[in-house]
Amino acid sequence: MTPSSSASSRHWYVGCVRSCQEKKVSESLSRMGVEHYLPLRREIHKWSDRRKVVECLVLPRFIFVRCTDKDRVEILLREQRIWRFLPSEGKAAVVRDEEMETFRRMVQDGPSPVRLSGESLSPGDRVRVIDGPLTGLECELVSIASGRCLAVRLGALGTATMDLDIQTVEKI
Numbered sequence: 001m002t003p004s005s006s007a008s009s010r011h012w013y014v015g016c017v018r019s020c021q022e023k024k025v026s027e028s029l030s031r032m033g034v035e036h037y038l039p040l041r042r043e044i045h046k047w048s049d050r051r052k053v054v055e056c057l058v059l060p061r062f063i064f065v066r067c068t069d070k071d072r073v074e075i076l077l078r079e080q081r082i083w084r085f086l087p088s089e090g091k092a093a094v095v096r097d098e099e100m101e102t103f104r105r106m107v108q109d110g111p112s113p114v115r116l117s118g119e120s121l122s123p124g125d126r127v128r129v130i131d132g133p134l135t136g137l138e139c140e141l142v143s144i145a146s147g148r149c150l151a152v153r154l155g156a157l158g159t160a161t162m163d164l165d166i167q168t169v170e171k172i
Helices: 022-032 069-078 097-109
Strands: 011-017 035-037 040-046 051-057 062-067 082-085 126-129 138-145 148-153 159-165 169-171
Touching: 011 022, 011 069, 022 035, 022 062, 022 069, 062 069, 062 082, 069 082
Parallel strands: none
Antiparallel strands: 011 062, 011 082, 035 062, 040 051, 126 138, 126 169, 138 148, 148 159
16 A cells, blocks of 8 residues: 555445454454444443443444545455445545544444434435334424424424434435
């Protein structure tokens, strides 16, 4: 790799890693001198006789790599456990530095575990509640704030709202 590459030509890419190889890939990239980020969180696992703090993957099978486009190709050739970089519109998807920094802060400092949703929700979307006592309820998403969503438009009556965890709804 070329450590002298200018910071402006280096971007964050999302590497797709073979199953259960994330930590080994991280060690390998460190030995190669490649800047990378493997999001881990600490969890307490309980057994009947003891408790143990365990580092768990936030995003299984993914690792973030910061490099130039040329180095990205070299990494694919040298590190066989990375089988591709996540594509977007026919090219390797680039994660902006600001987005990466925000994601890192969420993982490190967030009060609750980070969960990703493949679909983006926005006000006006029809959603279905998939967890909790309201499971199966369908409504219109009115607003989203701080990982919570407020829902239900009642037509002529106006809008009745309820505070729901965004993870408990899915787009219809």
